[in-house]
Amino acid sequence: MLMVIAMISAIPLFFMAMFTGGGMLIHGIVGAMVSTVAFIGVAAGIQDISWDRYVKIREMIVAMPVHPASYAIGIALAPLLLSVPSLLFFGAIATMWGVFSPLTMLWTVAALVLCWAAMSAIGFIISTYLFKASPWLLNNLSNLLGIGLIFIPPVYYPETMLGGLSWISALIPTSNAAGLVRAYLGLLKLPQEVIVVRWLILIVTTVVFVVLTSLKTRWTET
Amino acid sequence: MDEAVKSAELVKVYQGKERIEALKGVNVSIRKGELFTLLGPNGAGKTTFLRIISTQLMPTKGDAYVMGHSVLNEPKQVRKYIAVVPQDVATYGNFTPWEYAYYFARLRGMASNEAKQAAGRALKAVDLWDMRSRTCSTLSGGEKKRAIIASVLSSNADVLMLDEPTSGLDAVARRGVWSALRDLVKEGKTILLTTHMMEEAEIVSDRLAIINKGAVIAEGRPDEIKSLTQEKFRVVVEGQLKELSTYGEVAKLGDRNIVYVKTENEALQLLKSTLKKGLRAEASPITLEDVFVKLVGGVNNESR
Numbered sequence: 001m002l003m004v005i006a007m008i009s010a011i012p013l014f015f016m017a018m019f020t021g022g023g024m025l026i027h028g029i030v031g032a033m034v035s036t037v038a039f040i041g042v043a044a045g046i047q048d049i050s051w052d053r054y055v056k057i058r059e060m061i062v063a064m065p066v067h068p069a070s071y072a073i074g075i076a077l078a079p080l081l082l083s084v085p086s087l088l089f090f091g092a093i094a095t096m097w098g099v100f101s102p103l104t105m106l107w108t109v110a111a112l113v114l115c116w117a118a119m120s121a122i123g124f125i126i127s128t129y130l131f132k133a134s135p136w137l138l139n140n141l142s143n144l145l146g147i148g149l150i151f152i153p154p155v156y157y158p159e160t161m162l163g164g165l166s167w168i169s170a171l172i173p174t175s176n177a178a179g180l181v182r183a184y185l186g187l188l189k190l191p192q193e194v195i196v197v198r199w200l201i202l203i204v205t206t207v208v209f210v211v212l213t214s215l216k217t218r219w220t221e222t
Numbered sequence: 223m224d225e226a227v228k229s230a231e232l233v234k235v236y237q238g239k240e241r242i243e244a245l246k247g248v249n250v251s252i253r254k255g256e257l258f259t260l261l262g263p264n265g266a267g268k269t270t271f272l273r274i275i276s277t278q279l280m281p282t283k284g285d286a287y288v289m290g291h292s293v294l295n296e297p298k299q300v301r302k303y304i305a306v307v308p309q310d311v312a313t314y315g316n317f318t319p320w321e322y323a324y325y326f327a328r329l330r331g332m333a334s335n336e337a338k339q340a341a342g343r344a345l346k347a348v349d350l351w352d353m354r355s356r357t358c359s360t361l362s363g364g365e366k367k368r369a370i371i372a373s374v375l376s377s378n379a380d381v382l383m384l385d386e387p388t389s390g391l392d393a394v395a396r397r398g399v400w401s402a403l404r405d406l407v408k409e410g411k412t413i414l415l416t417t418h419m420m421e422e423a424e425i426v427s428d429r430l431a432i433i434n435k436g437a438v439i440a441e442g443r444p445d446e447i448k449s450l451t452q453e454k455f456r457v458v459v460e461g462q463l464k465e466l467s468t469y470g471e472v473a474k475l476g477d478r479n480i481v482y483v484k485t486e487n488e489a490l491q492l493l494k495s496t497l498k499k500g501l502r503a504e505a506s507p508i509t510l511e512d513v514f515v516k517l518v519g520g521v522n523n524e525s526r
Contacts (some may be wrong), residue, residue, distance in 0.1 A: 056308040063276040063306040064377070065298065066329055220297065221279045 009035040009086070012156050026097060026187060031156030034089045034178045036083050037112045037151050041107065041119030044076040045127035046142045050135055068128070068217040076120035084141040087112070094185070115177035116205045119149065121209035128218040149174050158188060173209075176202050200203065225440035226289060226381050226412035227252040227275055233283035233427040234270050244270040247284065249443075253429075254380075257413040259300035261510075262433035263518060268416035269309055271433070272385050275414065276306045285513060288381060290465060305374035309416075312366075315359030319350045319369035322358075328375040337376070348402045361517035364395020371402060380405065383414045391492040400426045420511035428523065434518040448513050455489040456508050461501040467494075473515070482516075 009032040016028040045052070052058040061071055091108075092102040100108075123145070130138060153175035159166040169175035176198055182188035183195055227250070231525050232243040244267045252258040260268045274277035275286050277297040285292050291299040305326075313322070323341035332340060345351045348368040353415045358366055368385055374382055384403075388396040403413055403426055417423055423430050424444045431441040440447050445491040453470060466472050469492045473480040483489050496503040 055312075055314055056311040059278060060306055060311070060326075060374070061329065063301060063304055063383075064326075064329055065301045065331070164302045180455045204493050213473055221273070 009033075009039065010090075012151075016156070019033070026094070026099060026157050026185070027182065028156050028213075029090050029094050029097075030178055030181050030185065030187070032085055033108070034113060034115060034155050034174055034181065035150050036086055036090070037080065037116035038119045038155075038174045038177075039146055040083055041076050041077045041116045041121075042123035042145045042149065043142045044079055044120055045072065045124035045183055046138050047144075048075045048126040049130055049133075050138045062219055067214070068219045069213045071118060072124035072212050072213050074219075076116065080116055087194070099185040099187070107184045108181045111177040111180045111202065115173050116203050118173040118202075118206040118209045120208075121213045122149075125209075125216055132216075154178065158182060160188070168199050170201050171205075173202060173205050176205070223299065224253050224481050225251050225285065225287070225426060226254045226256075227258075229275065229284065229286040231284035232271065232274060232286055234267070234279070235273060235282045235309035244436050245274075245281070248308045248433070248436070248438055249405075249517075250431055250438060250441070252412060252414060254412050255407065255410050256428040257407045257415060257426055259416065259423045259427040259430040260414065260416045260433055261420070261514065262416075263418055266418075266433045267436040268418075268433060269385055270415055270436075272383050272414065274304070276304055276383050277301055278306070281335055301380055304383060305377040305379035305382045306389050307374055307382075307384040308368055310389070311370050313361075314370055315357060317358050317363075318355050319345055319358070319372055320354040320360070322373040323354075323376040327376040327378075330377045330379075340376040340378055341372070342374040347375055347405060348372045349398060362395065366390060367395070367399060368402065371399065375406065381412045383413065385416050386418070387415070388417070388419070396422070397405050405415050420509065420514055424510040432514060433518055439517050442514075444510055446509060448508060449507065451482070451513050451516055452484055453512075454508055455483050455486060455505055456512055457481045457483060457489050457492045457503055457505045459492075459496050459501055459503045461496075463494070463496060463501060475496070480512070482512065 013025060013028040013032055018068045040084065048058060057091050058071070091100060126141070149172060153172045154162060155174050155178045156170045159169035159175060162168065169179050179188060179190070180195065180198055180202065183190040229248050229250045232245050232248040236242040236244055242409060246273060248267070260271060262268050270279065274281050275288065275293060277293050277300050281294070285294050287293070288300045288305045293300050320341060322465065323344045324337055327337035327340040328334070342351070345354050348371050350368050350372055352363065353365060358369055363468060371384070371387060388399050391399065400422065403415070407413060407428070415426065427444055429441070429443050430447065431438045432447065433439070440450055457480070459466060459481060461477065466479055468479050469488060470483040471481070473482070483492060484522050493505050
């Protein structure tokens, strides 16, 4: 299912190609990469709680000496590994267009990993408050988070399109990661100090969300 | 400390559209190395009790202790000692019993070699060693259940908690699970089992508690529980007979009646009298089910 999400990330590219004549397609490729890891991260926890109604692995693990953060990483890491082919596909296209180099690839991977970690933490924390939620609610919540954190912020499109509000993109892990990747690919002009600040923001937001999985996760039902 | 598990005035209230008092001050004590069964009808509070003891659910009031550690204040300590099989648990179809047992051992922090040994022991204990490499989708219901049980066994936990582990299994598969559980008790494990099946409770338990509407109404060895009623024998009579209620309490089951009598002589007298009238009848000692039904308020009773 989560592999399908990775493929769904490519759907907006079709519309971008149609409506922009291919001019925005490279921005869309960046968006598809960020969207793949972000959707997988945020949906992993929520899907796990739906699936756990049947297999109850989480119930068994709650009663074991396993830290919630380890569990969160486990459930988000598995689909991330399965999405690697999609990421390689998008990376290959970017390389063919000559915007990827080994160094930019390293920075891209770093930004994607941080984005995935932050989104996984968000999805996991939310999922622990939804033990009794209906499948309908879980499904829609997953979609809403996807829209709110991936499709509305400047992930598929450049943040310069937001004009004076472009700074907002630095506050959201998805658009921040997308902005950083674009900066390394030469698609977005950012001063060096802004790049450093944005890395710091991405690292801090990720750390905050990961720490919150330890502090705010409702591992034991009330 | 002889107690593996002890609950102290455990209360659980679910606040929702309607307020449900699932546990009403439950006090239960489970000794180390025994198989203790929580027996009760559906909705009695068995699963709620087990989930609180296993640190999955917070109580509203009271506390419980596992190996001396409070589930409220020391859940991390408690988790070192326990392993749980939840109710109606399903298997991942593409997992093998070996993967279940091995990965659960690894999750406990065992090194690879240690986990392999633990998984091997667990699979042999539940008689799944020969099927260890088959995917769960190809196993029968009983084998799947045993694969899950193997996963908690491999954890080598001292206290195993199983929530209705044999529900939905056929008689042969059920006996396979019972046999595995008794072997574990022999090895010194403490087992907390919940069930609504009387036969299961009677056969496998060292001690049991009957829980109904969130309260424990009887606790002891199966024979002690059976001695809680004055009637020691039951006579099942096929057909109607006016004087049945003169012998003892009668439970009507459609065209059949179960008559509870105090002595063997009374049972024999009733047998003779019914057989004389051409009716079929069968006498036997009372079962745990009879006592259970009486304690929780059975069906269609007529007293003499």
